[in-house]
Amino acid sequence: MANQTQQMIIPAESILPNRLVIVPITGKPMFPGVFTPVMIRDRDDIAAIEQAISSDGMIGLVLTRTEDVEQATGDDLHTVGTAAKIAKRINLPDGGYNIFISTVKRFRIKKILHTATPIVAAVEHLEDVNDTSDEVKALTRSLISEMKQISENNNLFSEEMRLNMVNIDHPGKIADFITSILNIDRAEQQRVLETVDVYERMELVLVHIKREQELLRIQKRIQSQINEKIEKSQREYFLKEELKAIKQELGMPTDSKSGEYQRLSEQIAELDLKGEVKEQVDKELEKFNLMDPNSSEFQVTRNYLDTIVSLPWKEPERRQVDIGKARSVLDSDHYGLEDVKERILEFLAVRKLRNDFKGSIICLVGPPGVGKTSVGRSIAAALGKEFFRFSVGGMRDEAEIKGHRRTYVGAMPGKIIQGLKIVQTRDPVFMIDEIDKLGVSYQGDPSSALLEVLDPEQNVSFRDHYLDLPFDISDILFIATANTLDSIPLPLLDRMEIIRLAGYIDEEKIAIATRYLIPRSLERAGIGKRQVTYTKKALRSIANDYAREAGMRNYEKALDRIHRKIARSIVMEEASPPFKLDVPDLERYLGKPVFV
Ligand SMILES: Nc1ncnc2c1ncn2[C@@H]1O[C@H](COP(=O)(O)OP(=O)(O)OP(=O)(O)O)[C@@H](O)[C@H]1O
Ligand SMILES: [Mg+2]
Known part of the structure; x- marks a missing residue:
């Protein structure tokens, strides 16, 4: 009887058997002092549990060395594990068990007695060493406070965990508990399990805690960076929406800019530009896309691109000159002027044989009202070409012909480009009126600009200042008019084929x-x-x-x-x-x- 009473007050640990049925675990090691359910599905494990229950209800939980063992034998196991008491068993419909175990104490395998299912080992139970020194107490305190910090910043740690920690009495158990809830890999956890010296164990755990804190800090920083980005883009989004709403309220076009860009880039793509021109225009378009729609630069660039888009870049189709038709058009528009008509038809015949109009300039000379302008118009009609007329009488500034650089406020292309924009073909008839009344001034010589326009060597790639791109104007048929020849600059006069219109009786x-x-x-x-x-x-x-x-x-x-x-x-x-x-x-x- 006395013996029995004695046995009853002896704690379970001290009567732990030296022979244990081993259940291998593949995940993470189990630490002493835990009450937990475990699912048993594996056939080997079922057999082990049955054997344990049929004797003393004790099992040894030992971590396998590697994670991916299918059927563990004694050789696959670590040597330190945890002894556990099976408190309850629930049968599952599929033949497995749900058991509740209470882990008790560390043990070391001394010898595998039975290496295959169920594994049985002779074991030696391990006491925590050095559990009460002052250093250990001090370490315990810092461990708990560090852990508090972590758990406060991390909602993965429940209130229950926190309470648990404070209520555990032995420093060694606190270290075990913290190890089991920290995110540490299995080998590290096993190392903690194997460390019997409590001081050493706590040091190990402290390192893991520090690492965890570091991770949390990084995580937090990343989180706040992400939040910041999200907040910024949300803020921008809301402001833009608000702006849109305000504009709508004021009846202003809402996203005119992207619309404009869309339109211009489509129109430019349709032009099918090549080489330098394409490069320049694309660059300009991209610049435009980045501009503030309220800046003056935006307007300037838009006007520029609009000009580009409205020019006839397409190669003109070559048409045969019909001399007979030309004759009848000239006849029906004008009375008399036989020699003039003859000269014009000769001129056309030569061009027909050469099959182009390059470098050909007619100059119609005669007193006012003799029909110079109207003959010119008639020539265009005879050739089936567009007609554009501008006067250079009194013109002093070469910019009127070649345009202003875009840097000037209100800059515009010159007359040639303006004309092409109007006629919408690259091979019209251009009439330059009053070429004998051309002025000269300090703002550049319009006659030299005109010479450039008329020179077949240069006008294949005519460069208007505003456009700042080469444009082929060599297909234009130029007709100049003058009242006298005296005041026409000689270099110009040399280029032209003079046709005189005398007065009428x-x-x-x-x-x-x-x-x-x-x-x-x-x-x-x-x-x-x-x-x-x-x-x-x-x-x-x-x-x-x-x-x-x-x-x-x-x-x-x-x-x-x-x-x-x-x-x-x-x-x-x-x-x-x-x-x-x-x-x-x-x-x-x-x-x-x-x-x-
Ligand atoms: N031979 C002609 N047959 C029919 N109409 C003519 C003839 N000559 C002149 N005209 C008419 O006379 C008017 C004046 O001619 P136009 O304007 O062509 O003269 P112009 O030589 O260009 O004069 P200016 O030097 O003043 O510009 C026009 O209406 C034109 O149609
Ligand atoms: Mg005239």
């Missing part, structure tokens, strides 16, 4: 007036074609008494004045058509003769 004037000017003037005044007729004497009188000149300019003006007055009298119902005008009627409309 009265008979010619009467014919031109009858066939061309009167019908056109009547139309301009809104009067029917046959409602106004003239006697021949009246027509001659206009030429002699009112418009005594080589050309038809004043003659045409006189007719316009007459017709406007007639139109007025018709509207006022003072008179009604038809009107037949003779010499005495003229004074009523034109006043007293100018020339007597």
